[in-house]
Amino acid sequence: xxxxxxxxxxxxxxxxxxxxxxxxxxxxxxxxxxxxxxxxxxxxxxxxxxxxxxxxxxxxxxxxxxxxxxxxxxxxxxxxxxxxxxxxxxxxxxxxxxxxxxxxxxxxxxxxxxxxxxxxxxxxx
Numbered sequence: 001x002x003x004x005x006x007x008x009x010x011x012x013x014x015x016x017x018x019x020x021x022x023x024x025x026x027x028x029x030x031x032x033x034x035x036x037x038x039x040x041x042x043x044x045x046x047x048x049x050x051x052x053x054x055x056x057x058x059x060x061x062x063x064x065x066x067x068x069x070x071x072x073x074x075x076x077x078x079x080x081x082x083x084x085x086x087x088x089x090x091x092x093x094x095x096x097x098x099x100x101x102x103x104x105x106x107x108x109x110x111x112x113x114x115x116x117x118x119x120x121x122x123x124x125x
Contacts, residue, residue, distance in 0.1 A: 006093035009086050013059035025051045058086070 030038040030046040038046045088094050113122020 006096065007089035008093060009059060011059055015056045016059055017054045017056050020053055020055050023051050023053045024055075025049060 027047045027049050030048045032038055040046055088097065110119065110122040113119040
């Protein structure tokens with residue numbers, strides 16, 4: 001299925017840095033040249049305040065085929081799969097994904113009935 005028409009990102013770009021409307025101020029631990037955190041006399045990590053006006057957005061093929069089992073979950077950019085607005089931007093894409101996930105199990109009951117020679121068996125499951 002093509003979800004690009006619903007607004008799901010489908011490209012081959014890497015991460016893109018974009019300018020934000022508001023600047024973001026945050027604190028992080030100070031580190032030395034090797035990446036080790038610097039500490040004060042009491043042993044607490046030193047903090048530094050930084051301000052940024054850019055944000056890194058993930059690009060790429062965000063929508064992948066869903067797996068039928070939960071034994072090995074798929075790993076996406078956001079780690080929350082279809083709950084992320086990049087992978088599920090509107091109600092139409094949500095409906096299409098739910099329909100596609102339910103289509104195979106429903107079709108397998110009919111296929112069972114067809115294989116045993118009695119299609120009524122497939123509809124009774």
